[in-house]
Amino acid sequence: MACFDTAFHHDKPPVAARLPLPRAFHEQGIRRYGFHGLSYEYIARRLREIDPVLAAGRVIAAHLGNGASLCAMRDSKSIDTTMGFTALDGLMMGTRCGAIDPGVVLHLQTQLGMSAADVEDLLYRKSGLLGVSGISSDMRTLSDNSGPEAEEAIELFCWRVAREAGGLIASLGGLDAFVFTAGIGENHADVRRRICERLAWSGLRIDESANRGSALRISVPNSPVAVLVIPTDEERMIALHTLKVVREDRS
Secondary structure (H helix, E strand, O other): OOOOOOHHHOOOOHHHOOOOOOHHHHHOOOOOOOOOHHHHHHHHHHHHHHOHHHHOOEEEEEEEOOOEEEEEEEOOEEEEEOOOOOOOOOOOOOOOOOOOOHHHHHHHHHOOOOOHHHHHHHHHHOOHHHHHHOOOOOHHHHHOOOOHHHHHHHHHHHHHHHHHHHHHHHHHOOOOEEEEEHHHHHHOHHHHHHHHHHOHHHOEOEOHHHHHOOOOEOEOOOOOEEEEEOOOOHHHHHHHHHHHHHHHHHO
């Protein structure tokens, strides 16, 4: 039994899958796939249970953990996401850089003499929160550190989330709900506050008390955009898919 983390994004619009490369590369499979699909599928399922009206609308789910991405959903289906051909794309993460100018990669190789393996190690394992702070990839450790490098890493993380969310709002044509999930999204009230403040222009208004308590709904009652904190459960999603296959095999 295999559950692919890209499957949830399989039916997103073709324009959201294409990379601006010659067509031959697209036909070879070099395109934007998206990841964290099991997490987003679970969030879509839970949101339908919690608030079917919101689930049918325009939703951004923010899977913020050591790996981080955003997914734009309409009627519980993925229409755009921040990760692309690999899980290195999009948001700044614990040790991954996220989206950077491709020219930086060329510079590292042609001007600094780094090998492909060295560049891979840098971008996947030595960048992100760890690289910017020089301290840790763990948001909890950085939050407990009073140094300016830790603060810069946290602020850059939140800025990147808000920046990418703005692009997904354009893909959706507006926003009805924003859902925080995964380790940072579920547990770090200050990160949620910073991101929501940067997205206030879109209609997000949070209740500080509810946010500090990691309530299910952390937006104020009259917020034009609902803001929720929903724990993800990728293992449960895998179990549900497995159960469905077993039942189909028996019938």
